[in-house]
Amino acid sequence: MKTLRRRRPAPSFVNVLDTFFNDDFLKKIDEGLTVWNGSAPAVNVKEDADAFNLEMAAPGYEKGDFNIVVEEDVLTISTTEKEATATKEGEKYTRKEFKYGTFKRTFNLPDSVDSTKIAANYTNGILSVSIPKKEEAKPLPARTIEIG
Numbered sequence: 001m002k003t004l005r006r007r008r009p010a011p012s013f014v015n016v017l018d019t020f021f022n023d024d025f026l027k028k029i030d031e032g033l034t035v036w037n038g039s040a041p042a043v044n045v046k047e048d049a050d051a052f053n054l055e056m057a058a059p060g061y062e063k064g065d066f067n068i069v070v071e072e073d074v075l076t077i078s079t080t081e082k083e084a085t086a087t088k089e090g091e092k093y094t095r096k097e098f099k100y101g102t103f104k105r106t107f108n109l110p111d112s113v114d115s116t117k118i119a120a121n122y123t124n125g126i127l128s129v130s131i132p133k134k135e136e137a138k139p140l141p142a143r144t145i146e147i148g
Helices: 013-021 023-032
Strands: 043-047 051-057 066-071 074-079 104-108 119-123 126-132
Touching: 066 119, 074 126
Parallel strands: none
Antiparallel strands: 043 051, 051 126, 066 074, 074 104, 119 126
16 A cells, blocks of 8 residues: 655645734734733633532733622622733843733622622632522422422
């Protein structure tokens, strides 16, 4: 049996330039310099019997930079504008890419949560938000039913 190799046609110079200078490519470069690629940080949502727990990776912020608001069963997490750290005298950067932008994420809360008891914590660059469930929404423990 003979193996046939197909040759790929060499890309033309125009195609290479189009690929290099197209808007998507430049947008990806620019987005790569921002903290979250031009959007809000990703969120993990875990559910257990007692609560929903949100985890958001947002390094470089302080507790006071976050705004967490509940209004009409909508949870909004946002940040204030944060300035990049100033260069100290005598420091010489070859490249400086740290940027901090603002973001805003909203979550529709289900009727099963108690929005008056929401708590938040920010540790090691992770914002954790605990959204407890109402007592009537919690699952009842299993029980054995006797047959009469």
